[in-house]
Amino acid sequence: MSSAVHTISLSNRDSQFHCNEQQSLLHGVESQRIKAVQIGCRGGGCGVCKVRVLSGDYSSKKMSRKHVSADELNQGVGLSCRIFPLSDMVIEALD
Amino acid sequence: MKKGVMRPGHIQIRVLDMDAALGHYCDLLGLIEVDRDDQGRVYLKCWTEVDKFSIVLRETDEAGMDFTGYKVIDESTLEALENELNQKGYPTTEIPAGELNGCGRRVRFTAPTGHSFELFATKEQPGKWGISPRNPEAWPRGLKGMRPTRFDHCLLYGDDLEGNLSLFIDILGFDLAEQVVDPEGNKAAIFLTCSSKAHDVAFIKHDEKDKFHHASFWLENWQDVLRAADLISMTDTPIDIGPTRHGLTHGQTIYFFDPSGNRNEVFCGGDYHYPDHPTVTWDAEELGKAIFYHDRELNERFLTVLT
Numbered sequence: 001m002s003s004a005v006h007t008i009s010l011s012n013r014d015s016q017f018h019c020n021e022q023q024s025l026l027h028g029v030e031s032q033r034i035k036a037v038q039i040g041c042r043g044g045g046c047g048v049c050k051v052r053v054l055s056g057d058y059s060s061k062k063m064s065r066k067h068v069s070a071d072e073l074n075q076g077v078g079l080s081c082r083i084f085p086l087s088d089m090v091i092e093a094l095d
Numbered sequence: 096m097k098k099g100v101m102r103p104g105h106i107q108i109r110v111l112d113m114d115a116a117l118g119h120y121c122d123l124l125g126l127i128e129v130d131r132d133d134q135g136r137v138y139l140k141c142w143t144e145v146d147k148f149s150i151v152l153r154e155t156d157e158a159g160m161d162f163t164g165y166k167v168i169d170e171s172t173l174e175a176l177e178n179e180l181n182q183k184g185y186p187t188t189e190i191p192a193g194e195l196n197g198c199g200r201r202v203r204f205t206a207p208t209g210h211s212f213e214l215f216a217t218k219e220q221p222g223k224w225g226i227s228p229r230n231p232e233a234w235p236r237g238l239k240g241m242r243p244t245r246f247d248h249c250l251l252y253g254d255d256l257e258g259n260l261s262l263f264i265d266i267l268g269f270d271l272a273e274q275v276v277d278p279e280g281n282k283a284a285i286f287l288t289c290s291s292k293a294h295d296v297a298f299i300k301h302d303e304k305d306k307f308h309h310a311s312f313w314l315e316n317w318q319d320v321l322r323a324a325d326l327i328s329m330t331d332t333p334i335d336i337g338p339t340r341h342g343l344t345h346g347q348t349i350y351f352f353d354p355s356g357n358r359n360e361v362f363c364g365g366d367y368h369y370p371d372h373p374t375v376t377w378d379a380e381e382l383g384k385a386i387f388y389h390d391r392e393l394n395e396r397f398l399t400v401l402t
Contacts, residue, residue: 040400042333044111045158045356048400062111064356064402065156 006085010036011054011092025051025080025091038095042081048095049080056089097370098268099172100165100289103296104215105195106249106310107151107161108357109402113137115354116152123330124312124359125240126150127224130196138196140224141245141312142235147197147219149246150310158355158402160307163249163296164201164213165267165289173216177202179266192217206262208253209304241323241361243312248294250308250360252301252401256282259298263287269295272368273343277379284377284385286343293344293366299398306401309350309358316363317347323361327351336394341365342385343377350397357402 003021008028010016015036019028026049029037040048047067053076060073063082072078077094110116117137120126126139129148138148146166153161167173180187180202190201190213199217206212222228225235253259260282263269272293275284286294299308314320320338327334327349335358337349346365352358366375377385384391 040396041158041352041356041358041402043158043352043354043356045352045402046400062156064111064158066159067157 006056007088008056008085009088009090011090013093019085021084021086023084025083025085025089027081028085029080037080037093040081044079044082047079050077050094051080051083052077052092052094053083054090054092056091057086058089059084059086096268097289098176098266099168100176100214100267100269101168102166102290103149103246103248104146104164104166104213104218105149105151105198106163106246107136107153108307108310108353109155109157109159109161109355110152110353110357111154111156111158111355113152113154116154119332119353120150120152121239123240123326123332124361125238125242129221132196141243142224142238143244144224144246145220145222147221148195151195158307158357159305160210160249160251160310160357160402162203162211162213164215165295166218167214167216170199170216173200173202173214176214176267180204183266185262185266206253207255207258208251208298210251210253211305241312241314241319241326243314243361245313247292247311247313247362248296249310250297250299252299252306252308253304254300254302255304256285256298256300260285260287263296270368270370270372271374272366272372273375273377275343275377275379275382275385283379283382284343288368291367291369293346293368301401307357308401309360311360311362314361314363320347320349320361320363324349335396335400336387336390339390340388342381342388343375345388355402356400358400 040046044063130138139150197219269287273286333352335350346362348362
């Protein structure tokens with residue numbers, strides 16, 4: 001069964017992309033060949049793909065505490081390679 | 096002048112998820128698991144390595160390198176280097192024997208770039224994996240993944256390259272095999288060797304201290320590098336660049352990332368260095384060609400994506 005596809009809009013870039021629930025936001029960005037977020041290690045370690053979630057639901061995987069503090073995580077800041085959408089989302093790129 | 100430091104001995108790498116890390120390091124890269132300890136660390140090695148382990152993985156909440164250790168020729172050499180480090184402004188900490196399973200006492204110090212280095216003289220030597228030291232066959236059956244033969248070196252990013260140069264050459268007896276120099280004569284990269292390999296450790300100039308660029312593993316030939324590239328694609332593993340050749344050291348290489356974002360390299364070939372050889376110099380204006388000999392153009396990620 002294919003998972004739901006969500007629309008992800010960037011508040012501070014003039015772009016949006018589509019992403020399913022099995023894809024990280026960064027994977028969505030990469031698969032549509034748009035330059036919305038910087039691509040780094042793709043593993044939650046280097047911190048270059050940092051974004052702030054402004055609206056929408058998502059799940060996330062473990063990411064490096066060096067780049068995202070516990071407080072930031074609670075405020076919806078995270079690495080887009082570790083964030084998976086559960087609804088349409090609006091995000092802000094932080095690079 | 097050689098001071099008794101023989102070779103890279105081990106590196107402890109931080110990972111976010113141990114199961115994912117082992118899938119990468121054992122099944123894809125092809126390292127062999129040899130032990131675990133009560134801290135949850137997992138010990139790995141490449142098949143030609145005589146010592147018990149070379150890679151230690153530690154699960155925690157950030158990626159990067161904890162420390163890397165070099166093996167010296169004997170315990171009296173370790174003691175002499177320990178004294179010299181302390182006398183010359185590099186205070187050392189002793190890590191007792193057994194803190195890493197099967198490893199003797201380690202002498203730890205911080206390099207001017209902020210990285211933790213260790214020296215040690217003793218580690219259990221179970222021998223090469225899967226072959227006998229007597230009438231040895233060419234290679235063991237049952238290797239997985241990219242089948243690397245050894246942990247070769249690491250590349251680290253940090254600020255005080257001149258400080259590291261003095262530490263590694265004057266105290267630890269390394270040679271400067273290759274360097275990148277800017278028009279003002281400042282060093283942008285230094286490749287240091289304690290053997291006849293092109294590098295046993297390398298540093299690239301960067302504003303922050305204590306950054307980890309990659310751990311590198313040796314393959315036998317170019318066909319193995321291409322095969323590694325195929326495995327990276329088959330497993331959808333994040334790739335950085337390659338297969339290609341470096342200008343610096345002329346190694347044939349491919350770079351990719353582990354599941355925590357730490358960069359790995361597998362490579363083959365390249366230059367050698369003896370103590371009487373002059374240092375090879377690349378001009379910073381030629382940095383693109385120095386790093387990626389074929390594209391002759393740097394990808395930004397190679398300089399900025401670090402753990």
